[in-house]
Amino acid sequence: MAARDIYAPGEGAPLGRALLYALMIAIAVAAAFPLAWMVLSSLKTPAEAMQTPPVWIPATPSLDAYGKVTDLINAGRSFVNSAIIAGVTTTGILITSLMAGYAFSKYRFRGRDALFAITIATMFLPPIVTLIPLYRMIGSIGLSASLAGVILPNLANAFGIFLMRQFVAGVPDELLEAARLDGASEMRIVFTIVAPAVAPALAALALFAFVYHWNSYLWPLTVLQGNSDQYPIVISLSRLLSYNRSAVNTNLVMAGATLAVLPPLILFVFLQRFFVRTVTASGMGGQ
Template sequence: MRDGSTLFRGPNPRAADGLILLLIIAIAVIAAFPLVWMVLSSLKTPAESMQTPPVWFPATPNLSAYREVAEVIDAQRSFWNSFLIATTTTAGILVTSLMAGYAFAKYQFRGRDTLFAVMIATMFLPPIVTLIPLYRLVTYMGFNASLIGVIVPNLANAFGIFLMRQFIAGVPDELIDAARVDGASELRIVFSVVAPAVVPAIAALALFAFVYHWNTYLWPLTVLQGNSADYPIVLSLGRLLSYNRGAMNTGLVMAGATLAVLPPLVLFVFLQRFFVDSIVSSGVKG
């Protein structure tokens, strides 16, 4: 009698495995194509960028476009602004999500489920809906036209709280009770007992938050009106687009985009193991 996996694979399991592998490769090529094209275009000469039909590989790869990026925009300042926004916001999200997730998962208080449901409901609001009220609030607090105004409203995140709550709910209550018996404070329990138990979820949330706030465009553009010195790299790339004349400086735009995508890509390489572990853990639990 054949098991379920054999029946699913059909009469020729090796052929099925080969088809699945080809499908995975095809999907990977399609997903990676824009990134590869961007890097190759950044190494082309202006003449190669304008050529029709398009040239796939540059005849003589050069880095002149990367040097020119630093001349058109203050790349170093823009990268620092993006790094400051992304890292500070990510750190704030991790702390607030861990603490709130712990409270929702392990505390019993009146209205807990209702409050959690209301918080989850905010995840379905499009960001554009809250843009104007949030901007008026930031302006009232005197944080407009500054990096503080970009960072502060994003230090807490409903998705992060939801994610942490789901994972922390799986931490044994006996472990927390033992820490309390030993005299540990609630903060120490959160960061010394609970946090090490949900490291995959923390890494996944850090990756999501960093990439999102590194690439965010609309909110910094709204807050930093008239203060181009604090522009993150994503906004500074807009100057490269305006500097572009037809296809003459396509390589310049592609070079700037390549530099902008490197930090999130490097972070993903370091955190991908934890990211996969979090998916596997959620699948086993759910």
Template sequence: MRRAAARAAGTAAIALVMVPALFPLYWMVISSLKGPQELQTIPPTWWPRSPSLSAFTEVFDAVPFGAAFVNSLLLAGLATASVLVTSVLAGYVFAKCRFRGREALFWGVVATMFLPPVVTLVPLYWMVSSLGLADTYLGVLLPWLANPFGVFLMRQFVADVPDELLDAARIDGAGELRIVWRVVTPLLKPAVVSLAIFSFVFYWNSFIWPLSILQDDAKFPVVLALSQLLSYSTSVQYQNVVMAGALIASLPTIAVFLVAQRVFVASLSRTGVKG
């Protein structure tokens, strides 16, 4: 009975934590299914009386939401892939290669994590503009090709890889790049998946930098298209459209986490246990 009571208490505690976390998502879903009249009902209804999907079609009529969705997939996907490659390579160099100034260079990279984004916004804009990359996808991607947090994370994980394993690969004739991709990277699966989740969510939700460098509406990512949709939120008549757009924009990040949750949780447990 004590075990049953403990399980019941644990389940209740988990439910108490999950309800506040999931309530905004639940409210977004039911609001997107309501009609304009029902959205004005006081007190509000907890489930749509006549659920309708019309708001989801209106999203694509109000703004070029489909093109923005594809733009975000392209930008976030390429940026995530680049961050994974550069982070693994840099993490390997900082963890396993010996050269003068290694520690100073590493901590210099880490120090850039503490710079507020607004401090680097103007220098980045002038640098990208001087290269003729303003209002281009490459201009958006250029500052996203590497990430100091990714370098720091990979360096910590690569440091745990035994040097004897690398020496055995070198004796077999493997070069450094082959060692990185064939020997080290398979051992970093939890860290790689975690970094992929963090990077994809971060770049998918990035707003200030794309807004600063892009002028053509056809190149806007989904977060900028959402900002255009927010102009409709001043009227209750279009709040369901705004909620539908926000729900569509949230689906890729939710899907990425659900697909990779097991490896992500494994990586968190590994970082807390050192043996």
């Protein structure tokens, strides 16, 4: 039976489509509400932020909270620290994941499947299990209380390797063989042929990695050991919480959170089309 025969014009199909749109709008509003509330609260006065029942729209929006919060937590330095941690870690993950994914999908060597299985198994280890061993390893090589100590253990990622293996497997072997016949090295093949072919997956992985490491809290706090000059923005924001207990300054907390969420949000705006394309491609299935 043809699809056009299922619904008569003006009957169930338009109603079903309207309900679907209504559901999508409701989900979008529910997802966006906390972000909107955070931004609006950052523009309120301290009295408005704590008023009961809550004030939805500030009577006189003000950016004063943003100026105060940058003074309280040295936001400029904290943002630079977060950018270094998230940026360098994300770059390392992209490179190691692409190269390892290429090796696992295109090379045949003894123990390949067992090694890949072990790599995937590490995804199921809770981070708290590896916290102390990693911290002792970082301390043994003299990287405690430094950004390098925060970055180094995260330069390779099991999920990234898995994702790249699945997508690289879809690159035609004939294309790679042709490049080898032309004298291309394996590194050149990886970065000039394979990487462009799996660019949407790399962009999605970059988004995942950057957001995760931008928001990372426990590992940087453990490694940096109270070295506040090296704190990323997420840890610096915790100072606002203690400040908020002594005074009615919820607007400061919301202003700090708004500043912290901007870089991942901007990155998502630029990379979301690649993320959607990666999901649509279903590259994680059945390779």
